Amino acid sequence: MFATLSDRLADTFKNLRGKGRLSEADIDATAREIRIALLEADVALPVVKEFVAAVKDRARGEEVSQALNPAQQIVKIVNEELVTILGGETRRLRYAKTGPTVIMLAGLQGAGKTTLAAKLALWLKEQGKTPMLVACDLQRPNAVRQLEVNGERVGVPVFAPEPGNGVGDPVSVARASIEEAKRRLHDVVIVDTAGRLGVDAELMKQASDIRDAVSPDEVLFVVDAMIGQDAVSTAQAFLDGVGYDGVVLTKLDGDARGGAALSIASITGKPVMFASNGEKMTDFDLFHPDRMASRILD
Ligand code: GDP
Numbered sequence: 646m647f648a649t650l651s652d653r654l655a656d657t658f659k660n661l662r663g664k665g666r667l668s669e670a671d672i673d674a675t676a677r678e679i680r681i682a683l684l685e686a687d688v689a690l691p692v693v694k695e696f697v698a699a700v701k702d703r704a705r706g707e708e709v710s711q712a713l714n715p716a717q718q719i720v721k722i723v724n725e726e727l728v729t730i731l732g733g734e735t736r737r738l739r740y741a742k743t744g745p746t747v748i749m750l751a752g753l754q755g756a757g758k759t760t761l762a763a764k765l766a767l768w769l770k771e772q773g774k775t776p777m778l779v780a781c782d783l784q785r786p787n788a789v790r791q792l793e794v795n796g797e798r799v800g801v802p803v804f805a806p807e808p809g810n811g812v813g814d815p816v817s818v819a820r821a822s823i824e825e826a827k828r829r830l831h832d833v834v835i836v837d838t839a840g841r842l843g844v845d846a847e848l849m850k851q852a853s854d855i856r857d858a859v860s861p862d863e864v865l866f867v868v869d870a871m872i873g874q875d876a877v878s879t880a881q882a883f884l885d886g887v888g889y890d891g892v893v894l895t896k897l898d899g900d901a902r903g904g905a906a907l908s909i910a911s912i913t914g915k916p917v918m919f920a921s922n923g924e925k926m927t928d929f930d931l932f933h934p935d936r937m938a939s940r941i942l943d
Contacts, residue, residue, distance in 0.1 A: 649943045653678040654716035667715060672704050675719050686941045687873035687904030692911045700726055724938050730907060731934035732916035736891060741862045745777075745826045746833045749859065751852045751887050752867035753879060754840035757895030759788060761867050761921050762837045763795030764929035769833050770801060777831035779822040780805040781815040781855055784839035792837055799926050802829075815839065819855045836861070844879060849886030856887060864889040865918065868905065870897050876905035877912050884913050891918035894932065898922040903940045906932075 654675060667675070676697050683693045703722050740746045748765070750758045759782065766776040778796050780803055782788035789805045796803035804822040806813055819836055826834045838855055841848045856864060866889040868876060883889060892913075894906055897920050906917050917932040 649682075651716060651720050651942070653682065654719050655714075667704055667707065669705075671715070672701055675704060676701050679719075679723055682942065683904065683907070686902035686907075688941070689874055689877045689904070689908040689912070692877070692908045695911065696726065696730070696907075720942065724935075724942065727907065727938035727941060728934045730911050731937055732910060732932075733934060735931045735933055736916040736918050737931075738918070739862055739890075740833075745823065745831055746863075747823065747836065747859050747861040748833065749836040749838065749852075749856060749861040749864045750867050750893075751838050751864060751883055751889060752840055753844070753869075754785065754842050756840060756867045756869045757921055758782070758840060758867045759791050759795060759837055760924070761893055761895060761919075761929070762792060762835050763799050763801065764921060764926055765919070766796070766801040766833075766835055767799035767926050768929055769835075770799065774833045775831050776801050776833040776835055777822070777826050777829070778803045779819060779834060779836045781819050782837050782839040783813070783815050783818070784841075788837075788839070795926070802831075815851060816854045816858045820858045823859055834859075844882040844886070846886075849882070852883075852887040863891060865891050865893050866915070867893045867895060868909065870894045870901040870903060870905050871899050873901065873905055874908075877908045880909040880913050884915070889915060891916050893917070893919040893921060895921040898928065903937050906937050907941060 679700060680693055680697050683696065700723055704719060750762055752758050762778055766778055769776045778792055778801055780789040780792045793803045793805065804825050806818045822834060836859060838852050866880060866883050868880060892909055892915055894917055910917055920930055920932045922928045
């Protein structure tokens with residue numbers, strides 16, 4: 646088990662209470678502990694460096710409070726900075742003013758997109774929406790079937806290409822799905838796209854062609870919280886190749902400490918909007934920056 650940041654700082658500051666102002670040496674000692682805590686949480690190194698510098702700046706200006714001991718005070722600063730980077734308030738979905746709201750999912754294969762698509766559909770249904778799922782992952786042989794099975798589990802219809810009906814490519818399927826949604830009065834369309842094991846140009850091109858065809862109200866980048874340090878390069882590649890409005894973190898039920906969330910939010914400036922934390926369809930919620938901050942620190 647790792648020591649929590651609070652424990653580490655309590656050790657560092659044993660004799661500091663009532664000293665007035667933190668000395669430069671105190672601040673350096675603090676910075677070291679924060680750095681270790683963030684690296685242990687799998688936050689990417691450039692993000693750690695920037696973060697620690699910001700906390701040092703803030704800590705320098707602060708009086709040592711009477712109410713909090715120095716360790717608590719630093720933890721409070723760190724916590725506030727984390728929440729700010731993670732997006733502050735939970736960012737809500739933007740719905741279209743007219744016609745169906747289109748939500749497109751992008752991410753690597755295995756990130757949990759197909760599972761997430763159904764979870765999001767269920768969540769929307771519970772909010773009184775009438776979603777439809779769209780299978781545009783025609784790359785993986787089993788993906789359409791998997792989405793259909795998940796759609797059945799949550800009672801949400803799935804639009805998928807039928808063999809021989811002429812809509813065989815993902816872009817045409819996506820386009821046709823919007824017409825279908827209008828006809829059937831679905832108010833939200835969730836488009837699942839193909840992933841690859843690694844980032845590649847063809848994948849990006851296909852995803853951006855789908856995006857151009859359906860003009861989504863939200864493009865969500867779905868990423869496995871367990872990928873840790875790789876999160877930054879993957880998130881950046883999808884930002885450059887496809888572009889997105891928000892992030893969904895999956896597999897938060899694993900033992901990942903959540904560093905990926907901080908790295909992605911910090912590097913891309915995009916808010917994490919949803920969290921997926923298990924194999925059950927109800928293991929899904931809005932992302933709460935404050936809870937993630939605690940997870941990173943504990
Ligand atoms: P896709 O390739 O991005 O569509 O990913 P899938 O939805 O097929 O998910 C890949 C694997 O991860 C499957 O075995 C899912 O059951 C599993 N999975 C997806 N989301 C979660 C989650 O939040 N927690 C856990 N533990 N497993 C998940």
